[in-house]
Amino acid sequence: MTPREKMLAFAGVLVVLFLSSLNTTVVGTALPRIIAELGGLNLYTWAFTGFTLAQTVSIPIYGKLSDMYGRKPILLIGILLFSAGSVLGGFSQSMGELIAFRALQGLGGGALMSMAFATIGDIFTPLERGKYQGFTGAVFGVSSVVGPLVGGLLTDHLSWRSVFFVNIPFAVLAFFVITRYLRVPLTPRPARVDYLGALLLIATTVPLMVALTWAGTTYAWTSVQVLGLLVGAAVMLTAFIVRQAKSSSPILELGLFRNPTFTISNVAGFLSMAGMYGAILYLPLYMQAVKGASATNSGLTLSPLMLGLILTSTTAGLAVSRTGRYKPFILAGLFTMTVAMFLGHLITPTTSALLVTGLMVMLGLGLGPTNSLFTLAVQNALPREKLGVATSVNQFFRNMGGTIGAAVFGTIQSVNLHAVQLPAVAHTFPPALRQAVTNPNVLTSPEALEKVQGAVTHLAGQTVFGQILLALRASLTNAVTEVFLLASVLAGLGFLVTLALPNTQLEVARQSTPSGPVRE
Numbered sequence: 279m280t281p282r283e284k285m286l287a288f289a290g291v292l293v294v295l296f297l298s299s300l301n302t303t304v305v306g307t308a309l310p311r312i313i314a315e316l317g318g319l320n321l322y323t324w325a326f327t328g329f330t331l332a333q334t335v336s337i338p339i340y341g342k343l344s345d346m347y348g349r350k351p352i353l354l355i356g357i358l359l360f361s362a363g364s365v366l367g368g369f370s371q372s373m374g375e376l377i378a379f380r381a382l383q384g385l386g387g388g389a390l391m392s393m394a395f396a397t398i399g400d401i402f403t404p405l406e407r408g409k410y411q412g413f414t415g416a417v418f419g420v421s422s423v424v425g426p427l428v429g430g431l432l433t434d435h436l437s438w439r440s441v442f443f444v445n446i447p448f449a450v451l452a453f454f455v456i457t458r459y460l461r462v463p464l465t466p467r468p469a470r471v472d473y474l475g476a477l478l479l480i481a482t483t484v485p486l487m488v489a490l491t492w493a494g495t496t497y498a499w500t501s502v503q504v505l506g507l508l509v510g511a512a513v514m515l516t517a518f519i520v521r522q523a524k525s526s527s528p529i530l531e532l533g534l535f536r537n538p539t540f541t542i543s544n545v546a547g548f549l550s551m552a553g554m555y556g557a558i559l560y561l562p563l564y565m566q567a568v569k570g571a572s573a574t575n576s577g578l579t580l581s582p583l584m585l586g587l588i589l590t591s592t593t594a595g596l597a598v599s600r601t602g603r604y605k606p607f608i609l610a611g612l613f614t615m616t617v618a619m620f621l622g623h624l625i626t627p628t629t630s631a632l633l634v635t636g637l638m639v640m641l642g643l644g645l646g647p648t649n650s651l652f653t654l655a656v657q658n659a660l661p662r663e664k665l666g667v668a669t670s671v672n673q674f675f676r677n678m679g680g681t682i683g684a685a686v687f688g689t690i691q692s693v694n695l696h697a698v699q700l701p702a703v704a705h706t707f708p709p710a711l712r713q714a715v716t717n718p719n720v721l722t723s724p725e726a727l728e729k730v731q732g733a734v735t736h737l738a739g740q741t742v743f744g745q746i747l748l749a750l751r752a753s754l755t756n757a758v759t760e761v762f763l764l765a766s767v768l769a770g771l772g773f774l775v776t777l778a779l780p781n782t783q784l785e786v787a788r789q790s791t792p793s794g795p796v797r798e
Contacts, residue, residue, distance in 0.1 A: 283459045284401050288410060290455030291394045294357065295417045297448045298390040301364075301383065302329070303425025308438040315438070316373050327491045328377040332384030334677040335483040337392045339476050341670025342529045345663060346471070349397045350460050354453060356389025361449040368442035392670040399657040399665045400462045404784045405599055407657065411650040412595015418649065419584035419591070419642075470527035478518040479529055486511035490685035494692055530671060531664075539659035540668065542779045544675040547652040549772035550612060550645075551676040552683030553619060556765030557583065557641055559684060560691065561622070564758045565634070567721035568627050568751045582635050586642020587649065594647040602784040604654055605776070607647040612773040614644030619766035623759045627751045648772075652676075658784055683768070690764055691757045699752075701745045703738050711737075715746050721754060 279287065309325055344352045363383030370376040398410050432440040489507035497503045522528040535541045562580065594607045618641035625634065656668045704715055711733050720726045734743040 279401060279459075279461050283461065286455060286459040287401055287461075288398070290452050290460065291397050292413065292417050293448055293452040293455065294353065294390045294394050295414055296421055297360070297445055297452060298387050298394075299418050299421040300425050300428070300448075301360075301387070301445060302326070303422055304429035304432070304441045304444065305380075308429050308433045308441045311433050311438045312376065313373075316370065316376065324377045324491075325373070325380055327487070328381040329384040329387065330677070330681065331484060331487045332381040333388040333391065334487065334674065334681070335480050336385050336388030337670045337674045337677065338479060338529055338667070340389045340392050341396070341666040341668075343471070344393060344396060344666035344670075349393050349400055349462055349666065350456065352389050353393040353397065353456060353460075356386045356393060357449050357453045357456075358386070359383075360386025360390060361446060362386070364442045364445040364449070368439040392666070392673050395653050395673065396657075396666045396669040397460065397462070399662075399669060401460075404658050405602060407654050408595045408598030408604065408651070408784065410595070411654050412592045412598075415591025415595075415646055415649045416588045419588040422584045423581050472521070472525045472527050472529050475518065475521045475525055475529040478514055478521055482511050482514040482518050485514070487681055490681055493685050494689035499689065530667065534660065534664065534668070534671070537659050538778070539780050539782060540656050540671075542775055543652045543655040543659075544672055546608075546612070546772045546775045546779070547648075547672060548675045548679035549768050549775065550615065550648045550652075551679035552686075553615065553765040553768035553772065554645060555680050555683040556619065556687050556761045556768075557622065557638075559687060560758045560761045561634070561638065564625070564755065565631075567754050568758075569631065569634075580638065582638040583642035583645070586639045586644075587646045588642075590643045590646025591649055592646075595650065598651065598654065598784070603781065604651045604658075604784070605779050605781045608651050608655075608776055608779070609773065611644045611647030611651075612769055612776055615641060615648065616644075616766050616769040616773055618644055619762050619769050622762035623766060625755065625759060625762075627748070627755050644769075654784075655779065655782075658782060683765075687761045687764065690761050699749050701738075701742055703742055704734075704746060707734075707737060715750070721750055 305325065312325070340352050340356070360383050363379045363381075363386060367376055367379040367383065370379060395411070395414070398407060398414070402410055428444070429441050432438075432444060485507040489504050489511065492507075493499045493504045499505075519532070522530055522532050558580065561583075590611065594611070598604045598607060618637055621637055621640070625637075653669060653672050656672045657665060660668045700715060704712065707715065711730070714720055714726070714730050715734065720730055731743050734746060
C-alpha cells in the first residue's frame with residue numbers, strides 16, 4: 279500500500295470505530311422515548327444487552343476467521359450486518375423486534391471493533407502502531423461526547439427512529455473507503471473452522487452474560503436462575519477449554535497464554551475496563567441524584583473525562599512511536615486511574631462541581647494510555663499470522679471486564695444503599711409514602727421527587743422534606759463512593775499486574791504487511 283492508501287484506509291477504520299461507538303450513546307439517549315412508544319419497560323436493559331452479548335460472543339470468532347481469510351472481507355461483512363440491523367431497528371414495531379435487530383447490529387459490531395484494531399496492525403509497522411492506535415482513543419472520546427447530544431437532537435426534532443438511520447451514511451462511507459483503498463497482503467492458510475469450538479464459546483458466553491445482567495436486579499445473585507446460568511457457563515467453559523486443547527485449528531490457541539505479554543495484557547485490560555465502568559456508570563448518577571443536575575447535564579459530566587482521554591490517548595501513542603516503549607505509559611495511566619478512583623471514594627453530597635470536574639479530567643488522563651496500548655502490546659508480542667486472534671481476544675477480555683464490572687458495581691450499590699436515617703415524624707407517613715422516602719432511587723426522577731415533596735410538605739412541612747432530602751442524598755452518595763473504592767482496587771490490581779509486563783522494545787524495521795497475494 280502507498281502512504282496515501284494507508285492514510286485513506288486508516289480513515290475508513292476510524293469511521294468504522296466511530297460508527298460502532300456512536301451507536302451505543304445515541305441509542306441510550308433515545309431509549310426512554312422508544313419505551314414510551316413501543317412499550318416493554320421490563321425489557322429496557324435488553325436493548326443494550328442484546329447488542330453487547332452478540333458483539334462480545336462474536337469477537338473471538340471473527341478474529342480466527344480473519345487470520346484465515348483476511349481482515350477486509352470480515353470487516354465489510356461486519357459493516358453490512360451492522361447496517362442491516364440499523365435499518366431494521368429503525369422500523370421496529372415492538373421491543374422484541376428492536377432487541378432482535380440490536381443483536382444483529384451487535385454481530386456486525388463485533389466485526390467492526392475487532393477488525394478495526396487488527397487492520398491497524400496490518401497496515402502499519404509495530405513502531406507506527408502506537409501513534410495510530412492512540413487516535414482510536416480520540417474517536418471513542420469524541421463519540422461519547424457527541425453521541426448524547428446527537429441522540430437528543432434527533433429524538434426531539436425528528437424521531438427516535440432516526441438514531442438508527444443516522445448510522446447509514448457513515449456505513450456507506452466506510453464501506454466505500456475500505457473497499458477502494460484497503461489492500462492487505464494475505465498469507466494463504468488452510469480454511470478449517472472449529473465449529474464445535476465456536477458453539478462451545480457461544481454456550482459459555484451467553485449464559486454468563488445473561489446471568490450478570492440479571493444478577494442483583496431481576497434476580498438475586500443466589501437465585502436458582504443466576505446460579506444455574508453461572509454453573510452452566512462454567513461447565514461449557516470447561517468443555518471449550520478441552521476442545522481447544524484437542525482441536526487442530528482452535529478458535530483460541532491456549533498456547534498463546536504462555537506468552538507473558540499476551541496474558542498480562544489481557545488480565546490487566548480486563549481489570550482496568552472493569553474499574554472504568556465504576557466512573558462511567560455512577561458519576562452521572564451522583565451528579566443527577568445528589569447534585570440535582572438534569573439528565574442531559576449529568577451525562578455531560580463525562581465530557582471532561584473524555585477530553586482527558588483524548589489528550590493522553592493521542593500523546594501517549596505519539597510518545598510510544600518515538601520511544602518504542604509502551605510499558606511506562608500504561609503504568610502511568612493505571613496509577614493515575616487508581617488515584618482518581620480513590621479520590622472519587624472521598625466525595626460527599628457537598629463536593630463542588632469544580633472538584634468533580636477535576637476528578638473527571640484526572641481519570642480521563644489515566645484512561646487514555648490504557649485504552650489502546652494493551653492492544654498494541656499483544657499485537658507486538660505475537661507473529662503476524664496470529665494478529666487477528668491476538669487482537670480479538672484482547673477485545674473480548676476488555677468487553678467481559680466491563681460487563682462483569684457493571685454487574686458487580688450494581689450489586690455493591692444496592693448493598694450500600696443503607697437504611698435512610700429519617701426524622702421521627704416520617705415513620706407516621708402512610709406505607710406508600712414511607713417506602714418512597716426510604717428509597718434513594720427516587721432522586722433520579724424529578725417527577726417522582728416532586729410528588730414526594732408535595733406529599734411530605736402537606737403532611738409535615740417543608741423543613742421535614744429538606745431533612746429527608748439530605749438523608750436520601752447521603753445514602754446514595756455512600757453507595758456511589760463504595761463503588762469508586764472497589765473501582766480503585768481493580769485499577770490498582772491492574773497496575774500491580776502490569777508491573778510484570780515485559781518492557782519490550784517495539785520493532786522498528788519489520789513491516790506488518792509481508793509479501794503475499796493482496797486481498798482485494
